[in-house]
Amino acid sequence: MVEIGSGLVAIGAGLAIGLSGLAAGWAEKDIGSAAVGAIAENPKNFGRSLVMTVIPETIVIFGLVIAFLLMGKI
Amino acid sequence: MLLPEKMSKILIVGSKDKLQETTEVLYNLALVHPIDFSEEEGLSLGSPFPSASDASQKLLKLRALEKDLEIEEANLAKKVPVGEVESKMTSTIDDLNAEVSGVVETKNQTQQRLAALENDKRLLVPLSSIPLDLDLYSGYDNIAVFTGAVRSDPEAALSAAVKKFEIFKSKNADFVAVFVAKPEAAEAQRVLVQNGYSEVVVPKGKGTPEQLIKNIELEEGEVKKALADAEDKITRLRSENRAMILASEEHLSIEVEKAEFPLRIATTKNAFAVDAWVPTKQVENVKKELDSKLGKSFHFEVLEVKSRKEVEHQGSEVEHEADVGTETPVKMGEKKPISMFNGFTELISTPKYNEIDPTNVIAITFPLFFGLMVGDVGYGTIFIALGYIGLKKVTTDDWRTISTMLFFGGIWSTIFGLFLFGEAFGMPFAPHGDELTWSSLLGTALPSSFDLGGISTPFGIYNKLTDVNKLLYLTVWIGIFHLFLGFFLGMFNIAMRHGIKHAIMEKFGWVLVLLGMAILLPVIIANLSNIMNIQFSSMAVIIPLVLIIIGMAISIMGEGVLSILELPGLLSNILSYTRLAAIGVSKAGLALAFNMIAIEMLAPMGGIGVVFGIVIFIVGHLAVLMLAIISAGIHGIRLHYVELFQKFYTGGGTKYSPLRVVRKYTSER
Incomplete structure (x- = not known):
């Protein structure tokens, strides 16, 4: 039987990843669509657009780190 | 070299009658990158050589030919010698033009005729179900004729409503021809409309529709044959003349480009002047070559050897900075293997003249990061093979860049896969716990270490799924070292442009902050479970805090108060490198899932289970492989573009593009 406390920690870890993933996706969608527009106008913008688009991905990484730290507590 | 090649600005002045010769040389x-001239007082742009207009006209004709014959760029094995192109070009173009325009016209006419016949046939097909001649449908004084499709058979309703009529129906009564006396036409039409009547126009002509369709089909056959003949002829002309046409086009394009060179330089009534950049090492060669080809009839001068220092003019420092860095052309390195990574730098922008070419860093750390994220012998070997094939076969720059990533990334993946993680296709070689391993699968104990002259290197130090925290810790350190590298390169760039003092004010403060964070890191990790346990009075905490405060103070003096806002940014930069571990872990998790389904669940069922197991194994690992390329590639390069480049790279330079002739379809001599 798993303790309730451990279960809550696991839920917390899941929330950390899931919510930060949602947040990153939400932030990235606008940048991504703008980036596609910029690339369509001038393909040379690809590199810079890629950089701009992936900036919010760091949020998920934070979520992931927190999740691993929480999992360490179970 | 870390820096772009040193450049000199030269000036060549000569008399106009020597301009064509000079252009050739x-x-x-x-080697010469000309500076486009913008008009000034007393000087004007040159005018193209007379050969330009003739060449342009021929080029126009050639491109029309290419379009008609549908000739596209291709890789041709044989090159046409320039002499042959020059001697045969004019006659080939004229002959072909006459021949091709005839064939293309025939082709267009037959296509139109075919379309017209198809249309006639389409109209006749419904009528063919009724055995009446076409001329019987029209030409009556007292009879109205309705022909068309109906949804239901109208005969019964018609006989109730109309006294005198005659109806012809197709077999399943969905097409009718109704003949009615004119006074009753309106009534008949009403009944027909109730039965879903929609009119079909009867084409003019004689004979039964069936006969007419037969005739049309006969003619269609002939027309199709003519069309096929025309197309065959075009195909023949294309294959016979492709090499010559492509070669002529290339030759003429070069001619036109050379003939229009005067449009880029300054001229007076009798003289010309070319301002240009030349790599400093090559200045002597350029002068020698001009001397030997043109005699003494020109003036050659080195205007300046471009320094990388930004000269500070009063009040216009910013404007001038753009000037030095961006105007001088930058020759990207050409030494392999580093130059193979040039594409990754170009993706952002060409480096400035006075900054370190970041390709040098990308070439070393990008494959390392890629390898760390993949970290698997199985995938690594596949990447090496793919990359090798790509580098051998592919010619486009983009795909070559990707092949380079796969090849070098694959090498590191294999190395990390062997010694750091000890796994292939997501399965470890030897057990760390009771999980599925290659040893258990193959039924033999694989060696757990690699012995060489008494030094034993274990296969697999970390397990991706159980040592996650250690991997996260490791990647944070990788991040700190990578960022240190970035700050030092940044200091170097600024020291080169503005002097040591500026470099310290702008970047050294951040080096101290980063150092402080690095010293503080082990303390935080050790007390992660309870931050309150940290002894704030111990030296391990005081020293780093002092370093951070001094560093911040320097930064604030150098860059203003707003630099405080960048402190959390630096922290998130460091944490961002944990993605190196995170992506490796997530990929290992996926691979493990596929392995468990295939090997532990399906294979023991025997028979069909083994087949499904193999399918799942292959499909699953292909998916992981694709994800590995995309995620490891994008995240690996992103760490350079976002985290690293911010610390030292500006970009926005001009690419060095000397006057030269690139021949693909022709060969000189």
């Missing part, structure tokens, strides 16, 4: 040298 400069193109053959392939």
Whole structure:
């Protein structure tokens, strides 16, 4: 039987990843669509657009780190 | 070299009658990057050589031919010698033009005729179900004729409503021809409409529709044959003349480019002047070549050897900075293997003249990061093979860049897969716990270490799924070292442009902050479970805090108060490198899932289970492989573009593009 406390920690870890993933996706969608527009106008913008688009991905990484730290507590 | 090649600005002045010769010499040298001239007082742009207009006209005709014959760029094995192109070009173009325009016209006419016949046939097909001649449908004084499709058979309703009529129906009564006396026409039409009547126009003509369709089909056959003949002829002309046409086009394009060179330089009534950049090492060669080809009839001068220092003019420092860095052309390195990574730098922008070419860093750390994220012998070997094939076969720059990533990334993946993680296709070689391993699968104990002259290197130090925290810790350190590298390169760039003092004010403060964070990191990790346990009075905490405060103070003096806002940014930069571990872990998790389904669940069922197991194994690992390329590639390069480049790279330079002739379809001599 798993303790309730451990279960809550696991839920917390899941929330950390899931919510930060949602947040990153939400932030990235606008940048991504703008980036596609910029690339369509001038393909040379690809590199810079890629950089701009992936900036919010760091949020998920934070979520992931927190999740691993929480999992360490179970 | 870390820095772009040193450049010199030269000036060549000569009399106008020597301009054409000079142009030839400069193109053959392939070293001179001309500075486009914008009009000034007393000087004007040159006018093209007379040969330009003739060549342009021929080029126009050739491109029309290419379009008609549908000739596209291709890789041709044989090159046409320039002499042959020159001697045969004019006659080939004229002959072909006459022949091709005839064939293309025939082709267009037959296509139109075919379309017209198809249309006639389409109209006749419904009528063919009724056995009446076409001329019987029209030409009556007292009879109205309705022909068309109906949804239901109208005969019963018609006989109730109309006294005198005659109806012809197709077999399943969905097409009718109704003949009615004119006074009753309106009534008949009403009944027909109730039965879903929609009119079909009867084409003019004689004979039964069936006969007519037969005739049309006969003619169609002939027309199709003519069309096929025309197309065959075009195909023949294309294959016979492709090499010559492509070669002529290339030759003429080069001619036109050379003939229009005067449009880029300054001229007076009798003289010309070319301002240009030449790599400093090559200045002597350029001068020698000009001397030997043109005699003494020109003036050659080195205006300046471009320094990388930004000269500070009063009040216009910013403007001038753009000037030095961006105007001088930058020759990207050409030494392999580093130059193979040039594409990754170009993706952002060409480096400035006075900054370190970041390709040098990308070439070393990008494959390392890629390898760390993949970290698997199985995938690594596949990447090496793919990359090797790509580098051998592919010619486009983009795909070559990707092949380079796969090849070098694959090498590191294999190395990390062997010694750091000890796994292939997501399965470890030897057990760390009771999980599925290659040893258990193959039924033999694989060696757990690699012995060489008494030094034993274990296969697999970390397990991706159980040592996550250690991997996260490791990647944070990788991040700190990578960022240190970035700050030092940044200091170097600024020291080169503005002097040591500026470099310290702008970047050294951040080096101290980063150092402080690095010293503080082990303390935080050790007390992660309870931050309150940290002894704030111990030296391990005081020293780093002092370093951070001094560093911040320097930064604030150098860059203003707003630099405080960048402190959390630096922290998130460091944490961002944990993605190196995170992506490796997530990929290992996926691979493990596929392995468990295939090997532990399906294979023991025997028979069909083994087949499904193999399918799942292959499909699953292909998916992981694709994800590995995309995620490891994008995240690996992103760490350079976002985290690293911010610390030292500006970019926005001009690419060095000397006058030169690139021949693909023709060969000189």
